[in-house]
Amino acid sequence: MKDEFDWIKSITPQHSFQKELVAGIGDDAALWSVNEHMDQVVCVDTMVEGVHFTRDTLSSYQVGFKALAVNISDVAAMGGIPQFYLVSIAISPDWNEEELKEIYEGMNELAKTHKMDLIGGDTVSTKGPLVLTVTVIGKVEKGRKLLRSYAKPDDIVFLTGTTGESAAGLDLLLLKTRHAVFTDNEKKWIHQHQMPIPHIEQGRILANSGYRISLNDVSDGIASELNEIAESSNVTIHIQRDKLPVSSSFAELQENGRLTHQLYGGEDYVLVGTASIEDFVKLTEAFQQHSLSLYEIGKVGEAGKTAVYLHKKNEEPELLAKKGFNHFRER
Amino acid sequence: MKDEFDWIKSITPQHSFQKELVAGIGDDAALWSVNEHMDQVVCVDTMVEGVHFTRDTLSSYQVGFKALAVNISDVAAMGGIPQFYLVSIAISPDWNEEELKEIYEGMNELAKTHKMDLIGGDTVSTKGPLVLTVTVIGKVEKGRKLLRSYAKPDDIVFLTGTTGESAAGLDLLLLKTRHAVFTDNEKKWIHQHQMPIPHIEQGRILANSGYRISLNDVSDGIASELNEIAESSNVTIHIQRDKLPVSSSFAELQENGRLTHQLYGGEDYVLVGTASIEDFVKLTEAFQQHSLSLYEIGKVGEAGKTAVYLHKKNEEPELLAKKGFNHFRER
Numbered sequence: 001m002k003d004e005f006d007w008i009k010s011i012t013p014q015h016s017f018q019k020e021l022v023a024g025i026g027d028d029a030a031l032w033s034v035n036e037h038m039d040q041v042v043c044v045d046t047m048v049e050g051v052h053f054t055r056d057t058l059s060s061y062q063v064g065f066k067a068l069a070v071n072i073s074d075v076a077a078m079g080g081i082p083q084f085y086l087v088s089i090a091i092s093p094d095w096n097e098e099e100l101k102e103i104y105e106g107m108n109e110l111a112k113t114h115k116m117d118l119i120g121g122d123t124v125s126t127k128g129p130l131v132l133t134v135t136v137i138g139k140v141e142k143g144r145k146l147l148r149s150y151a152k153p154d155d156i157v158f159l160t161g162t163t164g165e166s167a168a169g170l171d172l173l174l175l176k177t178r179h180a181v182f183t184d185n186e187k188k189w190i191h192q193h194q195m196p197i198p199h200i201e202q203g204r205i206l207a208n209s210g211y212r213i214s215l216n217d218v219s220d221g222i223a224s225e226l227n228e229i230a231e232s233s234n235v236t237i238h239i240q241r242d243k244l245p246v247s248s249s250f251a252e253l254q255e256n257g258r259l260t261h262q263l264y265g266g267e268d269y270v271l272v273g274t275a276s277i278e279d280f281v282k283l284t285e286a287f288q289q290h291s292l293s294l295y296e297i298g299k300v301g302e303a304g305k306t307a308v309y310l311h312k313k314n315e316e317p318e319l320l321a322k323k324g325f326n327h328f329r330e331r
Numbered sequence: 332m333k334d335e336f337d338w339i340k341s342i343t344p345q346h347s348f349q350k351e352l353v354a355g356i357g358d359d360a361a362l363w364s365v366n367e368h369m370d371q372v373v374c375v376d377t378m379v380e381g382v383h384f385t386r387d388t389l390s391s392y393q394v395g396f397k398a399l400a401v402n403i404s405d406v407a408a409m410g411g412i413p414q415f416y417l418v419s420i421a422i423s424p425d426w427n428e429e430e431l432k433e434i435y436e437g438m439n440e441l442a443k444t445h446k447m448d449l450i451g452g453d454t455v456s457t458k459g460p461l462v463l464t465v466t467v468i469g470k471v472e473k474g475r476k477l478l479r480s481y482a483k484p485d486d487i488v489f490l491t492g493t494t495g496e497s498a499a500g501l502d503l504l505l506l507k508t509r510h511a512v513f514t515d516n517e518k519k520w521i522h523q524h525q526m527p528i529p530h531i532e533q534g535r536i537l538a539n540s541g542y543r544i545s546l547n548d549v550s551d552g553i554a555s556e557l558n559e560i561a562e563s564s565n566v567t568i569h570i571q572r573d574k575l576p577v578s579s580s581f582a583e584l585q586e587n588g589r590l591t592h593q594l595y596g597g598e599d600y601v602l603v604g605t606a607s608i609e610d611f612v613k614l615t616e617a618f619q620q621h622s623l624s625l626y627e628i629g630k631v632g633e634a635g636k637t638a639v640y641l642h643k644k645n646e647e648p649e650l651l652a653k654k655g656f657n658h659f660r661e662r
Contacts, residue, residue, distance in 0.1 A: 017447065021450065030450035030451045034366055040371065044417045044453055046420075046455050046462075046464065048455050048456070050457070051456055051458075052455070084363065086361075086373065086374075088376070090379050115348035117348055117349050117352055119361035119373070120373065121375055122376050124377050124379050126382060127460060128458065129457060129459045131459075131462040133453070133464040
């Protein structure tokens, strides 16, 4: 999840006292050097009841699963391997012990997949809504070249999965609650919202390639994430409507309806980025070998200017604003 | 701050998937190995408005200062050097931008002292009280021998500072608010509650000694912390009332009044621990060389039994319960 209070970024100090520090504030994860082979990576994300979820959108188990998933996704965007996590939870009186256990079980389920150890935390009470903060620590080989700021003109813009399902799922959940009856396609959207799978394996292939790659995980929608890459790299980015991958579960939808979700819907936690044309060809092979998807959706344009355009056949390119996914606020 | 929900500890899984893991759940900080010389240490603590502070007990600046201080204190208890911190804040509508800036300024002030970099975080909104979660990452030399479980029979029990002032300060703040007029002594207590100084330098001397030392930071009161050491080490601990160091600001108080604060008052963030008699003599010299206090307050008794006793002249020893400092709950 991205900061909703941008001004805080401007006031937060960045000393760089520590010479081990490789990358500081700005990305969703920070890196520091720990030995000659590896950097350590850390990220923290908070989920608040009533802001990021309600009891109608997520079960207790899913609250835990998702809180860890969004953090692991930040590690994926650095090409890292998640190792440890810490859980700080502020508990309101209306959550019972059984529900709290389910939150931890949801985290544990995903942690097992990645062989991550729960190594600490804090448990406090609050009179307000439940607040769940997860810190994930991982590692990544030195010399990986994955940063938002690495995009260059003529790079291919890629996606590691389809987007939009999570937002479509959230729409349904807010309309009907998770206890309603849904079609098979609707169940897929809802599942994507409730239990997103972070793209660690994809991030690892990208990191291990050694190629210069710009990368973000899609927490706020690809329009917003690509704008971040464009800003950090100071380039324009052009994506093609007809190249955007469409989930099979969206097949019955009108294009305009699903396009908004695909561009602006957040919380799919696939990876979006850019690589040079030659490197992209080799990445495509590597992804195929692992039976993983890699979609070409556009190209980086010129340097020295920051913008993201959506191109449609026989139409003027459309400027894509940075507007992202604001959880329940806009709904 | 200690867990208020002990049952969560029993349900939290501990996989130990990661071979780098040196110490897991149980202590307030976790360690893992990053290179042949150093271990990394991490801890997380959460402060909730209305539970750990109110606008009447702490200024915004002090909220920030203290939130970082309690985390740094956990690193001190491991003998570590704090390096980085991450801040996750859930903001309620009744905190304005100026106040939030002051929270970050308070953290920054203490961070500068320790040359710590702010390397990330998350900023979200909540409809409930403000929730501030700080993660601190530090490092410590391999081979340091500081753990709660290291106490042995005949060890000297020591304190690195006086206790009780913070609790006395909180009593006053809850009674009169921080805007009242106070005596000079009262101001000292209040300051100790609002802006505790973590004992990093003391922890470093203890770690660098290479001696076997059991150690805790005093967040919940020495009765509680010594009971933790007694439990982890499976020993009895005997402390002498007449040896407990008394802050000069307590000189005018009745002994019984201050004794409760000294034993059960939390949040002083000095260090309490044990070392062998010979090592304690050398530690005393080292502390003197650094103009730092080190008080002998008792001895470790027998192994195989867990209890903490307070000895008073001409009286039966008193069993000290694990009851600790429960912030605002008992008041």
